[in-house]
Amino acid sequence: MVTLAEVARHAGVSASTVSYVLSGRRPISDATRERVRDSIEQLGYQPHAGARALASSRSRIIALMVPLRTDMYVPVMLEIAVAVATTARAHGYDVLLLTGEEGPSALRRVTGSGLAEAVILMDIHLDDERLPVLRAAGPPAVLVGTPSDPTGLNCVDLDFAAAGALCVEHLAGLGHREIAVIGEAPGVYARHTGFAERTLRGLRDRAAELGVRLLHRPCEGGHDAVAGVLARIFDERPDVSAFVVQNETAVEPLLALLRRTGRAVPEDVSVIAVCPDQIATQASVAVSSVAIPAQELGRRAVERLIARLARPDGTDAVGVELLVPELTVRDSSGPPPSRRGPGD
Amino acid sequence: MVTLAEVARHAGVSASTVSYVLSGRRPISDATRERVRDSIEQLGYQPHAGARALASSRSRIIALMVPLRTDMYVPVMLEIAVAVATTARAHGYDVLLLTGEEGPSALRRVTGSGLAEAVILMDIHLDDERLPVLRAAGPPAVLVGTPSDPTGLNCVDLDFAAAGALCVEHLAGLGHREIAVIGEAPGVYARHTGFAERTLRGLRDRAAELGVRLLHRPCEGGHDAVAGVLARIFDERPDVSAFVVQNETAVEPLLALLRRTGRAVPEDVSVIAVCPDQIATQASVAVSSVAIPAQELGRRAVERLIARLARPDGTDAVGVELLVPELTVRDSSGPPPSRRGPGD
DNA sequence: AGCTGTCGGCGAAGCGATTCGTCTCAGTCA
DNA sequence: TGACTGAGACGAATCGCTTCGCCGACAGCT
16 A cells, blocks of 8 residues: 555655645645656555544544335435435545444444544434434534424424425315325334424314315325225215325325226326325326425535534534425326216 | 543553453453453543554445446345445444445545445446456455456345246246236346346246247336336237236336236236335235345345455455345236137 | 463554644845 | 745654553462
8 A cells, every 4th residue: 555655755755745735735836746746646645544534533424324214215215315425425525324223322433433523314203312412512413304303403304394284285275175194104103203293294284274174194005005094084084085195105006096996086086295206207197296305405414514514613503404395286186076066 | 532542541551451452352351351441431432443444454344335326226225235234333344335426436445545445336237347446456345236257256146047037937837928028227228237137138048948938128117108118018919928027116007007908917917026025015916026135135245245354364255146036926927818718 | 499381461663644833945125 | 135034845743543572470380
């Protein structure tokens, strides 16, 4: 392995000069700089990451904690992770992959050892067990998601409450008065995953405001589970004329089941979803949906972190940054069938 | 930050003693060890990762290169990544997340700088551009996937050729003589992604042996794309009685389209897939399938790497380790309708 | 009693960078 | 002409840990 000292010797300068050429923190004459650059090139020099981290106490590594469970929004999670890695690289950082399984201790480990300078957390629960670590003299951190009390924390999230509200508004505007919500798997709510509960709140609040009846049912993924939930919904509320789906694995099964039971979308029943665009556009009926801006979330999370790390005084411009949801109307939503009309 | 020296002072021993307590590379009396452990505990000491890497020239980090594109097998990719991270942790290693985008230079960067000791590559193309770097005095590496020439490389993969063969055997055994294959998106083949082409070869070879006609069509994901491909297949080969699907986003659309066009599965048409179990079981008809053992692949990749790193002489027990595919018969495959029978 | 061997522990030399203080040498200005 | 200034380069200390060599002490053996 070629070291900085060898480069210095090869270029006929001192080690510190080479270092300053690399970092640019002190002026170096053009001639010298060129010579050093040549030597670096010729010798194929690469600075030793560990030595660098030791001397500068900056590892240039960000830790990313992804959920271990893969029971929801899998493509979104991967897309966020990839966006984080890509954006971090663009800023000269690398990304360390942590699984949620390890919990708070992993955060202590990687930051306490200087392995990572900062962390990005995904899959935030309302009362997340990792939060105490972050608040107590924790490392710079950004959460992708929002806990119930974000005081003193740095969050980036889609405004899921607004997304829920948007869905209800859209359907109410079309004339729907009975809406059913097919949600994530029960386990997701049991864990109090932030985005699921916030969406629900958004849905409920706006429904109340607009005088719309709302029925929420968690739902496991897959055809059979959806069939069961759907049957029970129609049983309980025969007049439901619209569905809001927040469960990517339920979208296509729902469409298939409605079709099979003789309900046309959107003529008889409307369906809208909160899901990645890919799911919405690839479904058998292009579904009106609120997209989940995965890339944007990942990118912003990193950028907030970089900005924070660049701030020398360690101040934290904490706060929640909510992305405004957008509803794209496609082919699955329309006015309800006229009441007690011939179609009934 | 607490340093080893402070721990030593607190425990009334020398720094080297603390180090040996930590590493266990030299005998330490029980009394001393206890004292040191207490001090470590009390002071909350955590070894500095950079310093450690510098002194020992071992970073205890494995780099994992995941595909940037998210156009295929997304859940599988994430599952592998998570399995890699989990297994690595169990062996005391951390995982650095690299995206395929950076290509060969990223490999040089992270290993040349001592950031990572070894790498795991995913999304292997038959003539992968990263291979030269690995062969030429490269770092220890394991590929999840197989290139066309795996000489001198360490690979872990599902035996996709066998998986293809298995599918054909199953269908031929049931009596099918005309099979259509709905494959990955055209781009996947254009990139010469190993698993896709190998599956195809397995399918074709066994089909030829068994005297079965085979028609292969790449297919983008989503309902409309599948509809188009399906129409053309039936146009070209009206007697097709079975489908092999290697494209997780095509499974459910295919089932829906068959149903809609009045073909019952499996009475009129059989469908089997090479896909994650979750997709197969959650479909509207439980699909007979060859599973993709994502976790197993990730786990084995790490274990091979760890074994390799533990070998002090640097010898590489290179070779391809192929997992044997297993076909799970579910509800979507059965004998073809009797030829020219009343059903026609 | 003397010799050897082991166990347990210490000290110091790195590992490969960064960074601060310092020195030199021109060029300037009075 | 001499003091001042700033640019450009150097040297040395430092970061925190690992590891090799060595030493003291105690036990076992003849």
